[in-house]
Amino acid sequence: MTSEIQKNLVEKNTEYARTFDSGHLALPPAKKYLVVTCMDARIDPAAAFGISLGDAHVIRNAGASAKDAQRSIVISEQLLGTRCGMLTFTNDDAHALVKLNLGPAAAAEVGTLDFLPFSDLDNAVKSDVEYLKKTATVPEDVKISGWVYAVETGKVRQVV
């Protein structure tokens, strides 16, 4: 069953992909910066903060908490290779790199943090959707779907 929101996603994305010409952008942010901002629906970071496509990592959570963003910040600094960065490392790699590049104090702060890497994009999406369907923290009447966005084409594709 396709909801209004899913219809809107597919229609707007089809339009977006039609004129998309940024498939060449590299994974590392071109301007080497990172923005932590709020999930607030009234914020459009790209437009309001002048972030051009490919320029900066953008982390968003409730209240723009830097502590909450720790995992993502460390991955942004240390771990991104090419294409999907999450596919390129294991937890052991991540912890070894933190120790090597940031030192023992950073390793101690990070502790046994799960960097939540994954080895397959579609399976990662499926497993996140399963988690959201199973968790008691999301009411059962909430509709959940999972999609993959291709940075090469600008197109979304529904996985589940």
Add this chain to the structure above:
Amino acid sequence: MTSEIQKNLVEKNTEYARTFDSGHLALPPAKKYLVVTCMDARIDPAAAFGISLGDAHVIRNAGASAKDAQRSIVISEQLLGTRCGMLTFTNDDAHALVKLNLGPAAAAEVGTLDFLPFSDLDNAVKSDVEYLKKTATVPEDVKISGWVYAVETGKVRQVV
């Protein structure tokens, strides 16, 4: 000292605020949905996924992890009042609401989660910048600044 990135932020934001006419938007997302997507610099969720300003909460982290987004998802569902939602509750409120609205299974999942509320916007920004300057997980040569974005005017203001 103003960096190129800060200059870009101020210039582009001044331009954005000049024609900004969405200061009337309410805090609850107009279309009542939430998107979890990756922090990847090559994704512009508003443009690529057709999210109009004010329509949806947008959470972004490394790999678009739903588990990592748990705190923000629960706040999105349960806790947002008017203006800045983070100012409107305490951890005790949050845990009480989870138990009341989502039940004991959700309360157990959430455990002793710190919802990271704050009572003053500028102080929250300062304390996050202090955290980022102190943490060993961010190298010392990384420049860090903290800003507040006013949803009423579209303007950013540097705090630290």
